[in-house]
Amino acid sequence: TEGRAYYSFLIEHNPPALAYDPRLPLLFAFDFNRSPGVAVVSQEQALRDVMVDECVRCGRAGAGSAGDKCRHCGSLLPLATCTCVIGEVHIPSGSNTTMVCTRLGRDWAHHKGPVICFGDATGGAKKSSSVEGSDWDLIRAYLGRDFPQASFEVDRANPAERARVNAVNFRACNAAGERRLFVDPQKAPNLLRDLNGQLVVEGGTGELDKDSDKTIGHAADGVGYQIHKLYPAEFG
Secondary structure (H helix, E strand, O other): OOOEOOOOOOHHHOOOOOOOOOOOOEEEEEEOOOOOEEEEEEEEEEEOOOEEEEOOOOOOEEEEEOOOEOOOOOOEOOOEEEEEEEEEEEEOOOOOHHHHHHHHHHHHOOOOOOEEEEEOOOOOOOOHHHHOOOHHHHHHHHHHHHOOOEEEOOOOOOOOHHHHHHHHHHHHOOOOOOOOEEEOOOOOHHHHHHHHHOEEOOOOOOOEOOOOOOOOOHHHHHHHHHHHHHOOOOOO
8 A cells, every 4th residue: 555545445345346226316526637537426325244343322343244233232233324436437538528427418317316416626727618617517507408406515615635535545444444435346447546546746745646647546536525525534
């Protein structure tokens, strides 16, 4: 894990596949870029067989796995709510926001439940999208054609980079050793590459290395905005 930004995410703890649940909200996470153009698709799913550190009934640690009985008091451990990445958009070059939205519509227009959008608050102001409006204006216009039910959870400003990375690491594995971030390796291979390959600047104070490989890290940035919004790594 030396030099890795997302050191808590370990491929050996990642499941081989994840399923889409049409009953649950669909979450879209955006990071605005041209090469590649990206979006991450996930759901907050309640999973069994995921480690639960503390039983809510008896309060003892080492309770067992979600969906099983507590090894101390025998009470049923609730299913664990996990961030499950079940898809992505990855356009290697020449992308723009409308192309990303078109791909999302092509792949997920069958979803009739809630759709919630997260992402970079700056909205890619320097991109060519400024001719028609900000990137978020374009998302509302183009994504709304296939997902009129879409809502938006975007702050006025982005969190500090380190706070966002910390949130992803704590979701991947918290202090109790509980893992709550999983990625389908077949449906979101580029996010998996980001989580495994994004480095920090050597000799720095935790800044992401965005220069050695400009094709990596954008999908992880997008899902990072979402995770920080839902599960901020705040102390005190």
